[in-house]
Amino acid sequence: MNSEIISKLRWRYATKKFDPNKILSEAKLEILKEAFNLTATSYGLQPLRLLVLTDPTIKEQLVPISMDQLQVKDASHVLIICTEQTVTSKYIEAHFSRVEEIRNTPRKILDPFEDFLVASFSEMKPEEIDLWMTKQAYLAMGNLLTVCALEGIDACPMEGFEPEKYDELLELHKLGLRSVLVLPVGYRAEDDMFADFKKVRRGVKDVVIEL
Template sequence: MILEDLKWRYATKKYDRTRKVAQKDIDKIVEAARLTPTSSGLQQFRVIVISNEQLKKKIVPIAMGQEIVAECSHLLVFAAWDKYTEERIDSIFDYITDQRGLPKGRFKSYTDKLKALYLPQSAEENFVHTARQAYIALGLALTQAAELKIDSTPMEGFDSQQLDELLGLADKGLKSVILLPLGYRDQQGDWLAPMKKVRNPKEDFILEYN
């Protein structure tokens, strides 16, 4: 039950360093991110999976000293295209037509519209849009993790420029957007573990137009 999983999960503040997530479960979580719907199907982001202990430790000072990036079993970094390019738009549509056995250029009128929309924008404007797609993936990944009873922490608290440098993302035309440590909660050590989940009351949250 997805709703039960969402009630179970919380933004874990302390992980059990001794417990590692099995590779098959990491694969499922990353697969949920890969299956994310994206604007125009452009799949404008990538997921970096970090299990290397040294590298995770190096990210702690970049992440405002948040130890969870080192304590966790695996750290996912969601990184989005730094900008749209003609090549990127063509490349994904060529791949789609090829995979579907359609003639190359089948979607040309559509890709022309996308190019006319995105290419005149600044790289910053492009990135606002590409980064949004990564957030959809974040939601699906943390939901899949919860379904597997794997803890996670969505994290915006880090210096994206420093992380991009550390991971060499500029060379790949990517910029980091959000982090997702994965692992198992330290039930005794995590102050947030026993706390009630609090959300706005439904009558405040839902605006019904009947």
């Protein structure tokens, strides 16, 4: 298949070893920030925040609470996808205020949907809201991985870390957040042998069903 996008996706892999001397430019970092902000989320509520970590001391402290994965230390930046601690009625109302301001949408159109969401979330258990927010975090991760590939940025999506200890170290509770996913980004080391491994996938005919 002759496609630049497909070629880029074949190029990307979960980078196991970063070159600590290669740093993302501010322009590249801004692209990732903007891509995160443009990620699709359910109802458009964006219950997510992105923590961008560059402090070498803190990055070093992340290693033992990241299953000793050195990517968090050697990557140019560590992106930590966080969710809000909860979704309140005020949070939902603030979203619809933005819609009104940006789109100039009449309240008579917005109010029924706003009331519906406020009522729906008020009836959900905390664990149900957490699960919903976590799903939004994975949408953001997938989007960032694709953008990284298109921009020639190496990345390593990580679930293998201790969220509670991340939250404590980074004092995320002060921001009303909790860590969900970690994405070290930067540039692969020349001796990362995983860069040359062939991708192992089931194949399009095995994973796509056409009716």
